[in-house]
Amino acid sequence: MNVIQRAVAIGAGAALLQALMLIAFAWPATNIAPRDLPLAVAGPQAAMVEQRLTGQNPDAFEVTTVADAAAAREAIADREVYGAIVTGNGAPQLLIATGASPAVAQQLTQIGQQMSGAPAAQIEDVVPGDPDDPRGMGFGTMALPLVMAGIAGGVLLSLLIPTATGRIVGALTFGIAGGLLSMLVTQTWLSIVPGSYLALSAVAGLVSFAVAGTVSGLATVIGRAGIGVAALTMLLIGNPFSAATSAPELLPRPWGTVGQLLPPGAAASLIRSVAFFDGAGALKPLLVLLAWAALALVLLGIGVIRDSRRTDPEPATSEAVPVAA
Incomplete structure (x- = not known):
């Protein structure tokens, strides 16, 4: 494939991706209606x-x-x-x-x-929203930055940190710092989410680690193609079907349910439960996020095992020494 053919293929692929993004983001919004x-x-x-x-x-x-x-x-x-x-x-x-x-x-x-x-x-x-965000617009926009930052963190770890152990440390650091900083901005400067700062920071940190860890974990196991798989899953499926601005029961079937099984949707539901309902209904989205975090650790753990095998020295072979008669 020469340069011109490659350029045409890349341009066509980008156009297809653009069309998929338009469908993913616009179709749910234009089909909002109660479903069970x-x-x-x-x-x-x-x-x-x-x-x-x-x-x-x-x-x-x-x-x-x-x-x-x-x-x-x-x-x-x-x-x-x-x-x-x-x-x-x-x-x-x-x-x-x-x-x-x-x-x-x-x-x-x-x-x-x-x-x-x-x-x-x-x-x-009975359970009002935050008075500084009466229409919930600010809350609805939180899912995308959390996901995008997680994807960016996972990509940077995959490209700049050569070892799986380093990627685990980086993802954990990103989760802790990202959770604390994101909720600090959300609750103080933006003032759009009430509730316990530490509890909400833990939720945001879990989301950040789950996304970044999954991206870097897939890249560790299957190479750079894993970055694309994880990023497209989180961005094209997880975010538009997260129901952060609506509700899972308002989205077309089965995408409302599918969205709750991915980090963006689980994050939106869990933050609502913690912020507005004193933790009621938090178990299911918490388990979903913990499952994604566990998957990230498993993938990165496979990378740690591979790295250790590469660095282990080959066992020395002993040669027979002739004994003089």
Whole structure:
């Protein structure tokens, strides 16, 4: 392949990558709609509300009937549902949780207003978002910098650090320092995420290590092609399907579920749980991030074993010495 042919191939490949990025980032945003969205109903007209919700779109909501408004608030605080409609005398009361998803809260508000038949329904934000980020735009943009920084850290470690042991040390250093610094900026200067600084720093550090470690680990095991595989997985699949600006149940199936199995989506869910819900619903995304971190350690551990084999001296061979008669 001469220079011109190589240039044409690279240009065509870059154009294909551009098209894939447009699809990955634009398609989920243009197909936002509730899909089995967990929602609670309570009160004497609960059955009627459920029938109305499921009658319009049977697959839109996963409706759970609870005893009363207190039970509905508890279900929201435990991250079992995104909101609730409580019926009784007069217009229904709508319970939302902006901290769980501003996009879902907005959709539920519209539904509550339609059901009440009034311009303003009775709305209670059980778990509000940060007052400095009422629409959640700042929170939604956190996933991309964390992922991009993790990819960059993994690439730099892969290209500049020749040993797997050094890459492990670098990834751990990046995770600790990156977690502390990113949350320092997020909670002080930007002021968009409430909650425990140390707990959130630990989450951000785990994400940073998982991404950087996976990138450098794959590069260690399969060469520089591993950088591309890891980076494209995190960037083209993980980030647009992370649901950081919406909710997994608003994304096309099965991509909402797939996104939660990758570090960006798990990170967004875990940070929400820690920041707004006192850790409720944190187990699943925490396990996902720990699994990715473990994968990174396994890949880098394989590199450590390879390095040790390369540096071990060859065993000396003893030659027979003739013995004089």
